Amino acid sequence: MPQPVAIVTGAARGIGKSIALTLARRGTAVLVADSSQQGRQTVDEMKEQGLEAIFRQADVSVPQSVRQVVETAQSHYRRLDWIVNNAGISAFKPIDEISIDEFDHILAVNLRAAFLFAKFGAPLLRQSPQAAIVNIASTRALMSEPHNEAYAAAKAGLLGLTHALANSLGPAVRINAVCPGWIATENTPALSPADHAQHPVGRVGLPSDIANMTAFLLSAEASFISGQAFVVDGGMTKKMIYTE
Template sequence: MSKRVVLITGGAQGIGEAIVRSFVQAGEQVVFIDVNEEKGLSLLAQLREMGGHAHFICADVAKADDVKRVIKEIETKFGNLHVLINNAGVSWFHPLEEIEIETFDRILAINLRGPFLLAKFAAPLIKKSVQQNGEGAIINIASTRALMSEPHNEAYAASKGGLLALTHALANSLGPAIRVNAICPGWIDTTGGKDIRPEDHSQHPVGRVGTPCDIAEACRFLASEAAGFITGQKIVIDGGMTIKMQYVE
């Protein structure tokens, strides 16, 4: 099977970086985008030093012209696109009375408008690239905060809840050629264990806080033939935290 082309947004750090590394290590041709050019180029250099097939584009997913430029560059350079992973997102929390309307709009622009733009402009190329129904895949990285909340995260919760609705809408619109699913990560530590306490781990039935690799592995599965009968779904990956009753002692 020839290398697939995989596009990952927000790929220069955190969960996105883990997803990029996972697909590169699997031998895929990975294109990743991020607004942080310095970190993107640094990761690209590391991947190429390891012999990986990777390409970095600095772009803002909330800007239609940037997204169209990215898809055009992929089509020109590779001719194909098989998998899109919408990972780029921000999680700025503000009290309701204090959040600026512009901040609310920016969070929704990145977290929800971005995945919409990527799907809109990438779908024609994905459809042209796949040979059989279900070979194309779009994976949206949502959040457990689409399903439950805490104070001061109205914008983030709204954006991720909208992303789940966008997921099942896209699954209907783009099937059968493209499967569309969402992952809802719970507590994912992107610091390498810094400031994580034993009680943080104990809140999870599996006994630990999640890692970016947990999400990367799920992306690999949803993008594979093994997930060929899965579309329009939300997969909660949170170590069981959202199904555990929490009591203050």
């Protein structure tokens, strides 16, 4: 079977970078799409490891930019098998302080972009016998704390978009979502033993935890799974919390 081709958005760092590396190490050609030039460094690192990857700078909140990413996959690889919608931003502000433009921009990057990649990518995806999309949502789609209305709304919207697309694009394309919990990335402050201990599994998550689940959902082993959302959070959302 030909080498699969995947677009991974927001892949310059953190979870997105881990997903890109994991897929590439498993034999996938990866198109790294990111608004930052740091995505080019990610691709350079991948190529140093002998992995197949290219970089396309993109603002996923702009429809034409999303279309150009898909066109790059078509022109460079002549195929597209998988899309991972990982790009995301947040702004944790009181509702009295967050502007309407900020709210709309967060929805555009976190939610509308996934719709656009499905819309523009569908013609290519339908040509693949293994086509699949994974949307990276968040446990904040299911629970919240104060001042995260825009982010929570966008991530919850991703879950609805996921099952809608699964029905609209199936059976040609499978679509699933992953809801990460607390994941320690390169920007996470130092963690304490208490941070780890509050997770039923005994540790804070790693980007690789999300990358491994994503790779599974894209694989043929998950061929009977579509329209689902999988929480990967070390058990945190299943833990009852009482005030002492």
